[in-house]
Amino acid sequence: MNQYQAFYQRIDKALQNDQLRRNFRSAMDGIRERRLAQFPDDRELQTLRFQAKGIRNRSLSRQAELLERLETKLTENGIQVHWAETPLQANARIHEILEAEQATSVVKGKSMVSEETDLNHYLEQRGIEVIESDLGEYILQMAQEPPSHIIVPAIHKNRFEVAELFQKFHPEQPYTDDVDELTGCARQVLRKKFAYADAGISGVNFAVAETGTLCLVENEGNGRLSTTAPRIHIAITGIEKVVEKLSDVPPLLEILTKSATGQPITTYFNMISRPRQPGEKDGPEQVHLVLLDNGRSRIRNDDELLDTLRCIRCGSCMNHCPVYVHVGGHAYGTTYPGPIGILLEPQRLGIDKVGSLTSACTLCGACGEVCPVRIPLPKLINRLRAEAVEATPGDNGVPGTGALRSRSEALIWKLWKQIYTRSRIYSAFKYLATRLRHIKPPISNGWTRYRPIPTPSSKPLSELARQQGYDDE
């Protein structure tokens, strides 16, 4: 099965699922409204977006130097830094850390980078118990499903579906589909895990080079518990998350939480700067940071596509995407769904693997309009479409360029070019199309599945304009 067929199958499955579509529609409507309520003044929003973009650009342009500084600072603070080029290296490194400390159980806070590396499976296969402590992630762990959204990972499930899962996995608890009661039930289960887990694994939202501080944004307190209760804390993140200064954090944090969930600030904001010090009563004895590349350095090679790395993973682009709202996150089949997924995943995994994602976009611009760091998502997605059908020379660029070029499609565009660049051929084409307009070409494609082939007018505008006396120069 080629990647298009697999993609179409996932899309078909999503579109057939009315419940799923209703869940996404109502969740996205709610989240859009909450975001908008946080930005009553458009001018202020635009100022903040420019500021956030500027901060991220500055960080990216000096990334190598900042990463070095980050490592020095973290090391000074007693946090151990590990570099990983590939997902496998990151997983192996984390496993080594756990093994060295005879750690056999892990609680995890939400981390998309660990989804990127499929860390849970890697550790579980090696006999380590991994418990997701973010409520959404915990639900998905029971359901054995990947996240369908980067911020609200179980958003595709409604409370009745969640209630069923709880009943199946926790038959000792009385059935409830009340959200608060379900949350209470999860809390009881998870609290015990926090108490005995050997290690906590979390993501990072911003890594501050100036001070060696790891910032973690969350709403449930599970991030704080995972990073403080167990004796080992391992944070994992992408190298692009580094920012220069502590003063860069407040503007980014503000626009992140407002854009993501429509909150002025999240319930918890953690700043982790060192392991437990002598005389301190709590906190982990060891703190590690794993910095993953996984294709990010390669993205830097292209001046235009570099903008991809500004992303602060707020999820706003998918919340506002008209395609995402109809098919949901799983249809994309990649770790990151929605517009940022369409842009990032082909660059990370290759056009030859997931380049078909670029077709799932109408270029409507809704994502680019809300992106807090002003990534020109539609423009870059369109750029990837060009990469998909035109191989670029050299091996520095997007992997698998040209992989989706098909002879028949290329031929159609050649023909199209011939017609539309030569006015005599174009006139002849229009003459035939209008005079023979009731003869429908025997085309059956995706368009005709939902709409008839449009009928040409009896005469083209060019002829009518002349007849009505409009000059042609």
Add this chain to the structure above:
Amino acid sequence: MNQPDQIYFFGTCLIDLLYPKAGLAGMALIKRQGVKVIYPANQSCCGQPAFNSGYRQEALAVARAQLNCFPNDYPIVVPSGSCAGMVKHHWPELFAGQPDESQAIAAAQRTYELTEFLVDVLKLKLKDLGQPTRIAIHTSCSARREMGIADRIDSLIAQLSNVQVVEQAHKTECCGFGGTFSIKQPDISGAMVEAKCEALLATGAESVISQDCGCLMNISGSLEHQQRELPTQHVAEFLLQRITGEGK
């Protein structure tokens, strides 16, 4: 900008072949203001279909063939948000580094979408001679976001005293056309346009007006396929009918 003596009308391939009445109406609206309208004979297409499919060489060739159609520095008026957006925002990108880059940029800078031109340049005043009616406006994504001119169609229609505008749910959401998207991702496109039609039908509007024929082709096609009754019309035709009292 002051009212120019003459303009070029760039009709676009879709209007040329499928919706010439919309083009003629747009030209008439401008001509009525005493501006000479030139319809260059050799124009064809802005290049957008190929550009949005990744075939940039072909898009460039077709876009380049248009440059010679607009030799003088008259404004270029395009009765479509997405084609105007292509010229204005993507020609500079497409022609970057080409020998005729500056010519393309100059063309981009004097390109206007029709409603934008009617409001900003001609400062068009309208007197409604039509019967009372209720309409829904569908603004294309390119007009709304790329061009940032969603309010122009609204302000033109607001001048019509007998026209009541009703608002559909998810008004700002894409209709699912997206050019070749509708062929490459037919099922998503189909689901999107069905949702759009449902929202439009639910308003009880008597017709749907838009500044983009791509959206109209998509929406009217889906309505026909579903055997639902809801006329659609390009804004130029609608405005002309209202101020001349012709049509309904």
